[in-house]
Amino acid sequence: MPSQIKIGYWKIRGLAQPIRYLLKYAGQDFENIMYEQGDPPDYSRESWFTVKHTLGLAFPNLPYLIDGDIRITQSNAILNYLASKFGLCGETDKVKAENFMMVENAMDFRNGLAKVLYNRDYSKLIDDYFTTVHTTLKAFDTFLEGRTWFAGGKNPTACDFPLYELLDQHRLMKPDILKDYKNLQAFLKRFEELPQIKAYLQSGEFFTHPVNNKTAGWK
Numbered sequence: 001m002p003s004q005i006k007i008g009y010w011k012i013r014g015l016a017q018p019i020r021y022l023l024k025y026a027g028q029d030f031e032n033i034m035y036e037q038g039d040p041p042d043y044s045r046e047s048w049f050t051v052k053h054t055l056g057l058a059f060p061n062l063p064y065l066i067d068g069d070i071r072i073t074q075s076n077a078i079l080n081y082l083a084s085k086f087g088l089c090g091e092t093d094k095v096k097a098e099n100f101m102m103v104e105n106a107m108d109f110r111n112g113l114a115k116v117l118y119n120r121d122y123s124k125l126i127d128d129y130f131t132t133v134h135t136t137l138k139a140f141d142t143f144l145e146g147r148t149w150f151a152g153g154k155n156p157t158a159c160d161f162p163l164y165e166l167l168d169q170h171r172l173m174k175p176d177i178l179k180d181y182k183n184l185q186a187f188l189k190r191f192e193e194l195p196q197i198k199a200y201l202q203s204g205e206f207f208t209h210p211v212n213n214k215t216a217g218w219k
């Protein structure tokens with residue numbers, strides 16, 4: 001029987017990967033629908049555009065989630081909806097509040113990186129990015145001091161999934177970038193040791209690349 005939950009996105013990690021981790025962590029089966037962008041020089045998006053307006057989405061975009069009669073877009077809305085469904089928003093009001101804050105901080109972090117990755121001057125901008133990003137990495141590392149998970153609770157909450165993904169992407173781009181951040185390194189290890197995540201990372205379903213789509217400076 002096909003899974004009730006469907007996630008649609010490009011055939012890359014991108015904005016869908018935190019959602020995929022969350023569903024795996026929750027032990028929820030889902031249909032992972034992936035659209036492939038065409039090769040240069042056209043970089044065709046036809047595989048998606050041909051279905052974009054046929055799915056009953058009020059604001060058609062990628063990623064999208066279909067869960068019965070719930071059909072939504074906006075990656076953070078999807079992440080927060082699923083976190084709420086599976087009890088991953090935090091045990092206390094303080095943890096919940098900090099989780100919501102960190103989901104947004106993760107998105108700001110991602111947008112800063114995406115602006116460079118998808119810029120035609122990527123090769124000129126990336127070194128400067130690797131210098132300035134330390135302000136953000138230091139802030140995340142300091143915030144994690146004395147915490148197991150970013151929102152401060154005993155268990156992962158929604159924000160840990162995009163934060164893991166983004167930190168892992170930085171480490172993939174520049175392997176020593178986290179060398180001065182012991183809390184971030186411990187967090188990555190802890191996340192990867194969650195049994196459901198460990199099984200997913202070792203499965204044929206997980207892919208390391210492509211992280212980004214075909215027009216990006218780093219894929």
Ligand SMILES: N[C@@H](CCC(=O)N[C@@H](CS)C(=O)NCC(=O)O)C(=O)O
Pocket residue numbers: 014015052060061062063073074075076
């Ligand atoms: N704010 C949206 C941004 C979504 C977005 O920009 N999606 C890109 C891929 S990362 C896309 O190609 N959307 C398909 C479209 O525009 O039709 C989100 O967080 O989901």
